[in-house]
Amino acid sequence: MSAVQAYGLHKHYKSGKASVEAVRNVSFEVSRGELFGIIGPDGAGKTSLFRMLTTLLLPDKGTATVDGSDIVKDYKAIRNKVGYMPGKFSLYQDLSVEENLEFFATLFKTSLAENYDLVRDIYVQIEPFKKRRAGKLSGGMKQKLALCCALIHKPVVLFLDEPTTGVDAVSRKEFWDMLSKLKAQGITILVSTPYMDEASLCDRVTLMQEGRFMTTGTPGEIRDSFKKTILAVRSADMFRLLQDLRSFKEIEDVYSFGESHHAVMKDGYSLVNMESFLASKGHTEIYIQTVPPSIEDCFMQLMQYPHE
Amino acid sequence: MRTLRFLLEKEFRQIFRNPAILRVIFVVPILQLLLLPWAADYEVRNIKLAVIDHDHSSYTRQMISKITSSGYFLLDQYTNSYKEALVDIEKNRADIILEIPAHFEKDLTRENEAIVLLSIDAINGVKAGLGASYLQSIIHDFNNEVRSKWIQLPRFNPEVNIDIRPSNWYNPLMNYKFFMVPGILVMLVTIVGSFLTCLNIVKEKEVGTIEQINVTPIKKYHFILGKLIPFWFLGIIILSIGLFIAWLLYSIVPVGSLFTIYVFAAVYLLAVLGFGLLISSFASSQQQAMLITFFLFMVFILLGGLYTPIESMPIWAQWFTRFNPVTYFIEVMRLVVLKGSDLSDITRHIITVFGFAIVLNTWAIISYRKRSS
Structure with a gap:
């Protein structure tokens, strides 16, 4: 069973009379333990796709399963087993690093201690600032904290929406190193990014534009097709x-x-x-x-x- | 249970870390109670009066000094020309012109009758109405004095005369502060209940934290309770501060029991919180939420019987006030604080407001969605 399977996912938004096709008829599959990259410019529909797969948005058409659970019918099951890191930093800025982590751990009925192994590599980097409020962290630190929060409940599939946007080159590299470590622990990762140079770091990539997947394959396959x-x-x-x-x-x-x-x-x-x-x-x-x-x-x- | 406890802990932490909210909670009630009761005064004072005297007799002088010594009027000018006086009205230097015709004294003594003219600036309706009636009653008094002086009234007045002796129950001195202050307390509790809850949730939407919450398996009712309970407490705290200030500054001690007030406030806050919750599920930014609550709040307060009696409103407005929770709280506050009503007297109010609470909260819970379509 694949970690993510999508068939003909479709989403359009209406704003006034204009209708925007955000995601058009997208079908794809991600195997377990794979690091799957969705590369696309701003407005390609990456966030809408992620929001549908994480049960935050209902698709207009099409079906998808995440870890075998249907995104419409079994949304409750999915919420227990996926981690989602939105593109915009969305943790509580007025709570400290520690409090944020504990809060999200509690929502998943777990604790930091229980899944410490999983987040240890990342957490040790922000631990010196654990009493600092999240709003006062630097961009790279915020992103690490957000990743910790998304991992705190040991998700089966991790969705990272543009995690490296607005982050400096060194932190970006560090972040991708962290992702390959997580991958080694068997977590399936879907990551979206507008940076094409990050494509070669993924196991498989797809190019998304105007709501469509233009091409999908391993970086090697894509190069060979040229x-x-x-x-x-x-x-x-x-x-x-x-x-x-x-x-x-x-x-x-x-x-x-x-x-x-x-x-x-x-x-x-x-x-x-x-x-x-x-x-x-x-x-x-x-x-x-x-x-x-x-x-x-x-x-x-x-x-x-x-x-x- | 553990989830709810954590939610509450987080919410209280955030509230106490936000100096703006703390200021709203502690400074606003004090300021409002310090300022508003003095400003929201129904008595009209310092009415500027222009007198045109064509008679210059001793009677006119007596009458004018009676008017000015009443304390309600300030003599703006004393002149001979209506034109001049009207200029003052136009320049907003005078509110009322009193024109005394020539031969006023002569007419009064000879013909038993004299006419004076009142021209009133009616831009401010309350001032015009009350000013004119004060002036009329002063002139009427003066009239009686004059009559009693030179008509030797018989010991028993042959005229039928109805003398009115009012006795003001529940507020013997007709101290308007006694009924304004409880009303202002209601305003405070309502603001805290609806504004703060609503803004708090909408802020989560704006910052995006709600997205992160929605993707967790948290139960809808846990999340909502986690939002309602802290603001319910804050509402009760505001009410307590308000009651304390009312006692400290205006020596207002509720005639009825505090228990009755708190029981009603507890139920009332549920309704107001539900209202804030409902708005928050429709508003997508704090700005929108502010504007919506501000607009509705104004309607609720103006149609809530705080400033104007509901009975004098048109029928449709009276109907509206029945669906306005603010009306009930203002009524209950006045009943308990001034009249000493107890729980059995306000059962109807409690039941109605509880009904609002159920409807508003259910509606809010139904329209709060963890995912969008």
């Missing part, structure tokens, strides 16, 4: 280079990617043509190299041409 050639291009004047590349006819798409520009080439392109084109535009120190597509390259293409 058939076009990508060239990393550099020159002395990077800014002008980007503009010139855009006007080159054999390039399908070009965008800056770290130190170089990534050019997605059309079939049957010619490297010689390209070099002479750039030389004719007066570029010096030209450097062109074929690079294997990264997950980000794949997603950039999918987001740009979603209906291909």
Whole structure:
């Protein structure tokens, strides 16, 4: 039995006359012990999907089960066995770290001591501040506390809605390390994020856009499915280079990617043509190299041409 | 039970950590009871009077000094011209013009009859009405004095004369503070009950903590009880502070027993809390909640019989007051504090308000959803 199974989940919101399709006909499966990433820009429908799976929102259409329990009928059972960490910090700011943890433990009829093993790795980092009010913690600390609270009852499935948004690079890395430790303890984790570079840290990922899952698979599968050639291009004047590349006819798409520009080439392109084109535009120190597509390259293409 | 205990513990902790709420609880009742009874005075004083005297006789002088010595009137100006006096009314320097015609004294002595004119600025209806009637009764008194002076009244007055001697039961000196203060106490308890509960829950919605609570297996009634009980206690505390201040500042000691007041307040708070709870389930931000409670609260207070007697309201408004819990508490407070009514006298009130409590709370519990559609 999979940890999460969803068939044709659909949700739309009405605001006045306008109707927004937040989640459109989403079906997917997450195996036990898997770290499943949902990558998507703001407004893709990630939060609505999570809210449906955590029984906070009723779907319009479709069914889903979490750990074998139906999200509509067995919502009570689900509430006992899932952990949810909303995107917005939503613990009591006027209660201390310790009080927040104890409060949520009590709501699940357990205590911090009982599940200390599970949260220990994370809790030791915030323990020095246990008397401090949650509102006075730094962003990274808040996020750790929220994760502790979501874990306090030893959930089977953990839902993390954009846990790394607004967190610095170091804390982000730490956070992903914590997730892999939790995964090692057998917890199924669903995590949503707007950052594409986090995709490769997941076991399987999906790209969500405008309420749809565009593609789903392991990071390797997604990379393999990308058939076009990508060239990393550099020159002395990077800014002008980007503009010139855009006007080159054999390039399908070009965008800056770290130190170089990534050019997605059309079939049957010619490297010689390209070099002479750039030389004719007066570029010096030209450097062109074929690079294997990264997950980000794949997603950039999918987001740009979603209906291909 | 353990869950509920923890919920209560958390709620009280949060309340006592929030200086704003503490201030509302302890400072507001003191300020309201200090200020409002003095401002909410039904007697009209310091009415500015412009006198136009065309007669300049000793009678007019006597009459004017009688009017000004009554304590209700301030002489704004003494003039010969109606135009000048009217300018004062327009400039808001005078409220009433008293015009005494020429030959006032002569007419009064010869013809047994004289006419004076009162022009009243009726922008403030209460002031105009009461001012005019005070002035009329003073002039009437003066009239009697004059008559008794130069008509030698026979020992037994042949005229039929009804003399009225009022006796004010339950509030012998007609001290308006005695019925305003209990009413203000009701206002306080209502504010704390409805505003604080409502804002507290809506704040959880706004901050998002309710989301985190909803995803736990917590029972709906546990959550709601965890919200109601602390504010029920606060309401009772406010009432006690209020009663204490009323005794300290205005020496108001309820004639009836405190027990009766507390029994009613306990039931009343249930209704008010339910009301706050209900609003909170419809409002999604603290701002919305504030506006809704503020608007409804104004209606409840103005149609609750605190400032104006319900009997003088139009029939539809009287019907509304029957569905207004505030009306019942104001009535009960006055009955118990002034008249000394006991539980058996207010059974009807208790039952009605208990009914409100059940309806409002049930409605609120039904409309509170742990998940949205």
